[in-house]
Amino acid sequence: MRIGVSLSERGGPDSLVKLTDDVRRAADDGFSSAWLSNIFGVDALTALAVAGAQASGIELGTAVVPTYPRHPATLAQQARTTALAAGPGRLTLGIGLSHQIVIEDMFGYDFGRPLRHMDEYLSVLLPLLDAQPVSFSGETVKAQIGLSVPNEGRVPVLLAALGPKMLRLAAERTDGTVLWMTGPATVRDHIAPTITAAAEAAGRPAPRIVCILPVGVTGDVAAARERAAQAFQVYGTLPSYRAMMDREGAEGPADLAILGDEDTVAGKLEELAKAGVTDFVAGEFLGRDERERTRAFLRTLAASA
Template structure:
């Protein structure tokens, strides 16, 4: 069975909500299975996904990811139930802790014990979506008396967890319905899949019941050099500029020297040197960048990896509206 083909709507600022709706509609027309939407520091995911749900008919929708610290678990459960209703059952909830730069600096919330917070949030959201009274006594949260005032979603949307480190991926296997993988080489994906399977075993679950969604930064353009330049810059930005998680993730996969070079150069203001440190071989191990024919071949290779249930086509920060559209078209199922 071939992997699903999803689209990960742009993390970079878009001109309007309507532009994001149009990208999702384009993906639906081209046969993509799901449109994922991140929530960072622009438009909130809930409003945009509601708009997409109202203006599409068949494509699945989902959050990838909704940060755990900026909403209470009860509110996350309400939101998931509502998005499942407005999308007529097409919603999938993707959650993740984000990182201290975002959570502490931007939201003013202490970034404490992300693994435990992830687990407890997933468990509380599941309770909320049963429609029964929620009672929960955990280390991070104590709840009593909450109950949905509307019909419980039927079926309840699946819950995915994003994670890069071994323990985070193990947690996804133990408690969630799926795992969102990103910035992984094929060998790195294999290592983390072992963590996922170990988590499933700890939770007495069948690993085959878990959905693995691999997010790939992609640019499929006739201008090959431009495609590779913008994907390389995007990769360097995440390794160097988004805290230590991406740096550590790359180092775990055998690229410690490169990871540290990119991180140090980026934080010293040497952005060009940081970007150049991502060589061609590593770029092709982590992402998809080249002509449409090259890009299609690379996406198919990633989709064929053991354990991958869906590949999610995402876009570099510097991609224009026209380049996003061209890539969506070129990499359509």
């Protein structure tokens, strides 16, 4: 199981400078990948284009870019430009539906047919990423377009998928899935068998399963769990994540945080590896001293991965 890190956006006019420093440090620390979310802060692909052009030697991923607000041709254009800036073989494009409360209430799009939307979206996005023109007319997406962005290598796509139908789509059309707030039992009993069987049935390579979870090496687990409960509270209210927590038997997001001393955290990460996770991405969220302790421990795991 490869070990990566989740990048935290830090505010201020020098936020991209800080992000570049964080990517550079992650590469120097020996991590295999660094992932940036795309929510309401900086645009993830633009930020990774800046950071990737200045910090080399590490995979850069989005986790994830919501599809609804961007036409797939626009996203393909931006992703290929980011890949051009970062260098061949470095960008992995993680995409996802986001959530009804975001897509309908904030952006004003219809969230009524998410599976069809994503299937049709991929029918335009994937050929354009491979430098092929597209002529497609679906119920939710239409495109008659080609791109002239230089293409110096394939951009892999991961699909944020939790339900059985979306997992099958990820297996049949993309390189795998990227998860958040999904525990080891759920990966073992639901995510991994569903996506792996679908990939095998479609004659596709074994899919990547990228799992992002909050993690902290700490001597005060109770305080760390309380901090996780506050920081990630909203995810317990979103239906897709709530369903995964119910599968896991977790009361809330804090129960999914990986917390404890080095041996305890190592054991929990080993559980994820045995469940089928191919890439663990650490969401470091504690204070400075515990964050440094966590990073030092994760470095040892990355070195031996």
